[in-house]
Amino acid sequence: MNVDFIFKIAAIGIIVAVLSLVLSRSGREEQAMMTTLSGLIVVLLMLVQKIADLFSTIETLFGF
Numbered sequence: 001m002n003v004d005f006i007f008k009i010a011a012i013g014i015i016v017a018v019l020s021l022v023l024s025r026s027g028r029e030e031q032a033m034m035t036t037l038s039g040l041i042v043v044l045l046m047l048v049q050k051i052a053d054l055f056s057t058i059e060t061l062f063g064f
Contacts, residue, residue: 005050009043016040 016039023032 005046009046012039012043 016036019035020032023029023035
């Protein structure tokens with residue numbers, strides 16, 4: 001796994017946390033929750049792509 005990938009996830013987490021905090025403080029809890037959920041979905045999609053690459057590599061390694 002590349003270090004850049006970890007930094008991307010961390011950057012998304014920081015941005016989502018700041019946006020969520022700002023929205024919560026301004027009384028928009030629903031938008032804060034949607035921001036948090038969208039950040040989580042983006043990170044999960046990134047992870048699913050990496051896991052698919054891992055399975056593809058394992059498949060070619062063992063010749064299935």
